[in-house]
Amino acid sequence: MSEQIILNIAGVNKRFGGLQALSEVSIKILRGQIYGLIGPNGAGKTTFFNVITGLYQADTGTFELGGKPYSPSAPHEVAKAGIARTFQNIRLFGEMSAVENVMVGRHVRTHQGVFGAVFHHKAAREEEAAIRNRAMELLDFVGIAKFAHRTARHLSYGDQRRLEIARALATDPQLLALDEPAAGMNATEKLALRELLVKIKAEGKTILLIEHDVKLVMGLCDRLTVLDYGKPIAEGVPAEVQSNSAVIEAYLGGGH
Numbered sequence: 095m096s097e098q099i100i101l102n103i104a105g106v107n108k109r110f111g112g113l114q115a116l117s118e119v120s121i122k123i124l125r126g127q128i129y130g131l132i133g134p135n136g137a138g139k140t141t142f143f144n145v146i147t148g149l150y151q152a153d154t155g156t157f158e159l160g161g162k163p164y165s166p167s168a169p170h171e172v173a174k175a176g177i178a179r180t181f182q183n184i185r186l187f188g189e190m191s192a193v194e195n196v197m198v199g200r201h202v203r204t205h206q207g208v209f210g211a212v213f214h215h216k217a218a219r220e221e222e223a224a225i226r227n228r229a230m231e232l233l234d235f236v237g238i239a240k241f242a243h244r245t246a247r248h249l250s251y252g253d254q255r256r257l258e259i260a261r262a263l264a265t266d267p268q269l270l271a272l273d274e275p276a277a278g279m280n281a282t283e284k285l286a287l288r289e290l291l292v293k294i295k296a297e298g299k300t301i302l303l304i305e306h307d308v309k310l311v312m313g314l315c316d317r318l319t320v321l322d323y324g325k326p327i328a329e330g331v332p333a334e335v336q337s338n339s340a341v342i343e344a345y346l347g348g349g350h
């Protein structure tokens with residue numbers, strides 16, 4: 095497989111008042127990679143996610159997805175362009191069933207959209223059935239098909255995280271961006287998450303992962319970027335990054 099750059103971001107700066115939250119951050123992710131973004135608390139990881147997914151406007155930066163420029167000006171435009179994300183704090187529709195949550199994700203890619211579904215045209219009904227089938231497949235893929243009709247808020251924490259991933263996958267993303275998917279998970283749930291991410295990669299998907307669990311990141315990622323105070327301080331394969339003195343200093347040194 096030729097090496098295709100899926101995400102190519104260069105020169106991102108983002109300032110909040112007097113705080114330079116991102117400083118010349120660039121990242122290149124190849125198709126099929128699991129790419130890690132790590133760094134101490136407050137390093138700017140979530141801000142970077144928010145910038146590339148259209149929640150925050152960057153002060154500077156160029157953005158390409160799948161070889162084409164994209165403008166991260168609004169989250170729904172970014173989803174259409176092909177980036178799906180999950181959040182550090184789970185954001186599901188708690189009162190909707192698991193399958194309905196995934197169906198909402200799928201509507202990004204449908205013709206009838208939510209209005210067609212509401213007015214129940216024939217074409218919309220057929221599309222709705224296809225969406226439901228696809229949503230069920232995705233629940234099966236992430237391992238929670240048996241809870242398809244359970245309301246989201248009644249799922250276990252680990253299963254809610256799986257559901258978020260299924261919903262993100264429903265948009266058929268070129269890039270799946272996961273913000274601390276293992277946060278709050280116990281060891282068994284983390285192991286299961288790891289297996290799920292490996293399975294998603296095996297399907298040819300590309301993943302950008304923010305994660306605090308260094309063991310999980312090092313074992314899973316093809317490459318990583320380390321941020322510290324908004325600046326990239328290291329980039330490379332896990333072994334290189336792990337032995338980088340600036341990284342060791344950022345994690346073990348004072349100030350954080």
Ligand SMILES: Nc1ncnc2c1ncn2[C@@H]1O[C@H](COP(=O)(O)OP(=O)(O)OP(=O)(O)O)[C@@H](O)[C@H]1O
Pocket residue numbers: 110113115133134135136137138139140141142
């Ligand atoms: N909307 C905002 N307004 C002002 N400052 C912000 C805003 N969002 C983030 N920041 C600041 O930007 C810096 C980077 O925060 P960010 O949440 O991106 O870090 P992080 O690496 O994701 O941290 P964590 O690992 O704790 O989630 C922090 O100093 C934070 O306080």
